[in-house]
Amino acid sequence: MTRTGSIELARGIxxxxxxxxxFALPLLMTMEFWRLAHSVERYRLALLVVAAVALVIGLSRAxxxxxxxxxxxxxxxxAGVAIVTAAVAATxxxxxxxxxDPLMDWRAAVSVVAIETLxxxxxxxxxxxxxxxxxxxxxxxxxGHELFLMTAGAVVFAANIAPTEEVVLLAAEAGTVSIAxxxxxxxxxxHGFVYGVGFGGQERSTNGFVRSFLTLTVVGYAIAxxxxxxxxxxxxxxxxxxxxxxxxxxxxxxxxxxxxxxxxRLIL
Amino acid sequence: MDxxxxxxxxxxxxxxxxxxxxxxPGEYVLGALGGLVVLLLLGFLTYQAVAVRESDPALSxxxxxxxxxxxxxxxxxxxxxxxxxxxEQVQISGTLxxxxxxxxxxxxxxxxxxxxxxxxxxxxxxxxxxDGRLQVRPAGFVTP
Numbered sequence: 001m002t003r004t005g006s007i008e009l010a011r012g013i014x015x016x017x018x019x020x021x022x023f024a025l026p027l028l029m030t031m032e033f034w035r036l037a038h039s040v041e042r043y044r045l046a047l048l049v050v051a052a053v054a055l056v057i058g059l060s061r062a063x064x065x066x067x068x069x070x071x072x073x074x075x076x077x078x079a080g081v082a083i084v085t086a087a088v089a090a091t092x093x094x095x096x097x098x099x100x101d102p103l104m105d106w107r108a109a110v111s112v113v114a115i116e117t118l119x120x121x122x123x124x125x126x127x128x129x130x131x132x133x134x135x136x137x138x139x140x141x142x143x144g145h146e147l148f149l150m151t152a153g154a155v156v157f158a159a160n161i162a163p164t165e166e167v168v169l170l171a172a173e174a175g176t177v178s179i180a181x182x183x184x185x186x187x188x189x190x191h192g193f194v195y196g197v198g199f200g201g202q203e204r205s206t207n208g209f210v211r212s213f214l215t216l217t218v219v220g221y222a223i224a225x226x227x228x229x230x231x232x233x234x235x236x237x238x239x240x241x242x243x244x245x246x247x248x249x250x251x252x253x254x255x256x257x258x259x260x261x262x263x264x265r266l267i268l
Numbered sequence: 269m270d271x272x273x274x275x276x277x278x279x280x281x282x283x284x285x286x287x288x289x290x291x292x293p294g295e296y297v298l299g300a301l302g303g304l305v306v307l308l309l310l311g312f313l314t315y316q317a318v319a320v321r322e323s324d325p326a327l328s329x330x331x332x333x334x335x336x337x338x339x340x341x342x343x344x345x346x347x348x349x350x351x352x353x354x355x356e357q358v359q360i361s362g363t364l365x366x367x368x369x370x371x372x373x374x375x376x377x378x379x380x381x382x383x384x385x386x387x388x389x390x391x392x393x394x395x396x397x398x399d400g401r402l403q404v405r406p407a408g409f410v411t412p
Contacts, residue, residue, distance in 0.1 A: 009294040031379075038354040038382040039412030042317035046310055053306050077295045080302025087305055107316070108382040114309050236412070 012128055016085035019127020020120035021093070023156065024086070027119050028093050032163040036235050037115040038108065044234045045115065051230070052118035055155060056082055058148060059125045063268070082128060086120035087113065119159055122152070146216060146265060147223065153264025154224040155231075158257035162231040171248035179251050186224070186251075186258040191217045193262035220265075224257035225250055325381070326351035327406040329360060332388065334402075340394040343374075345404055347389070349381045355409035356380045362391040366400035375407065 027033050037045075060078035091113050094100045100109040161167060174182070191213055229250045232238055238246045326349065333344045343362060349355055358381055364372035374391040381387050391404065 006292075006294060009292055009298075012295075013298075035354075035356070035380050035412070038380065039356075042313045046313045046317075049306065049309055049313070073296075076303075077299030080299030081295055083302035083305055084298050105382065105385040108385045110309075110312055111316075111382065114312075 013081070013085055015127045016082055016124035017089050020082075020086040020089045020124040023123025023126065024090065024116060024120035025093075026160050027163070028090065028099075028116055029097070030163055032165060033115065034099055034112050036163055037111040040115075040234065040236060044236075045111075048118065048234045049114065052121060053079070053083070055152060056121045056125045059122065059152060062145065062148060078128065079125060082125035083117065083121045086124045087117045089124070090116040090120045119156075122156060143215075147219065149264045149268050150216075150220040150223050150261035151227060152268070153260040153262070154220075154227040154254075154257040155260070156264075157260025158224070158228050158231055158253050161256050162228070162237075162253055163235055167232070167249055167253050168237060170252045171245060174248060174252070179248050182255055183221075183251050186255050187217060187221055190220055190258045190262040193259070194265050216265075217262075220261045221254065221258050224254040224261050228253035228257045323352035325349050325353050325355035325383070325409060325411070327355060327358065327381070327409065329404050329406055331402070331404055334397050337390075337392065340392055341397055342390040342392055343397050343402065343404065344388060344390045346386050347378060347381060347406065348386045349383055352383050354380055354382045354412055356412050358409040359407040360389065360391065360404065361407040362393070362397075362402065362404040364393055364395055364397050364400050364402050366395075371395050371400060372397070380412075 040048075057076065057079040060075040060082065091100075091109075094109075094112060094116060100112050171179075194216070195212065229238075229246075232246070232249055232253060237249055241249075327347060328350065329345050329347050331343055331345050335342055335344075345360065345362075347358065347360060356379065358378045359375060360378065361375040362373070363370055372393040372395045374393055376389055376391060378387050378389065
């Protein structure tokens with residue numbers, strides 16, 4: 001390895017650490033998330049790990065990362081770097097905070113670090129690809145890419161809220177009308193964010209309002225709903241409740257999810 | 269990769285080009301390590317699902333030390349969960365009896381205790397717990 005190569009690698013890792021902390025600190029310091037690490041059924045946690053790894057690989061593929069990473073091996077390597085960095089960062093922070101003690105309760109520590117590594121890895125891969133001067137710009141465009149961006153954004157925003165008790169509380173106390181209003185509000189905000197208020201990266205609705213609303217905003221909201229439902233199910237929020245409450249919870253969580261989905265289209 | 273896009277984002281042009289477009293061996297090593305971490309993690313979760321997570325929480329309390337603290341006495345204890353599931357909202361209660369009469373009662377709770385873990389705390393009494401019969405036990409828990 002050349003000297004510049006190792007310098008770039010070190011700087012890329014530095015960015016990954018920064019990115020994982022930026023994204024994951026709220027969750028690293030959320031008590032519900034530590035508890036979920038122990039209480040979530042193992043197969044659901046395994047599914048979550050697989051989904052998160054797929055997302056990290058997708059992010060690496062869509063944006064590249066660090067100095068290199070062209071081709072399948074390149075982006076798989078990028079995803080691996082993001083995951084290792086995130087795991088180390090999560091372990092160090094959780095140990096420093098006294099949440100886990102790897103020497104005493106290693107099984108408990110592994111569970112907590114595992115679940116906390118997932119948002120950190122997404123942050124790491126984002127930072128390695130987007131925040132660095134050596135990183136490449138998006139080279140993929142198109143409808144599928146837009147949908148992927150919205151999924152990533154929905155995951156990042158919804159994941160921070162999903163573990164909290166507030167989602168359950170809000171859904172339990174909200175009436176049908178408030179839930180419907182929340183769904184409409186989500187759609188309006190999503191559309192307004194991307195097309196209306198003039199953020200940098202704003203898109204022009206080239207194909208007319210109706211078409212862009214249906215193909216991107218409505219589909220994006222559906223993605224936010226699916227992502228929210230998956231996270232809630234994983235965290236056991238659907239266990240032992242009726243379908244109506246499950247839908248209410250999903251709509252509540254899809255509110256931040258949809259904002260994230262819209263923001264991702266502007267920022268990424 | 270097209271040169272235009274690369275040139276636009278790279279600030280220190282020449283230096284970038286040396287390592288610019290290739291994944292370095294270091295990245296491959298770390299990347300492979302990342303894959304290994306994921307596989308080990310999935311293996312760990314499978315092991316937990318199959319081997320460990322079957323049984324209910326099994327809680328036990330042991331008193332580690334008793335000392336004077338402030339106006340009263342602190343009974344330090346350690347709670348262990350040797351079962352296969354997490355116990356939440358664990359209640360610990362302690363009673364102090366002297367000559368058959370209860371002279372002190374104290375309780376506390378621990379938010380959650382994962383399997384194979386321990387957590388320590390203290391119960392506070394106004395009477396000296398070393399004089400009399402002290403009983404400390406887990407009084408209840410909730411499963412997640």
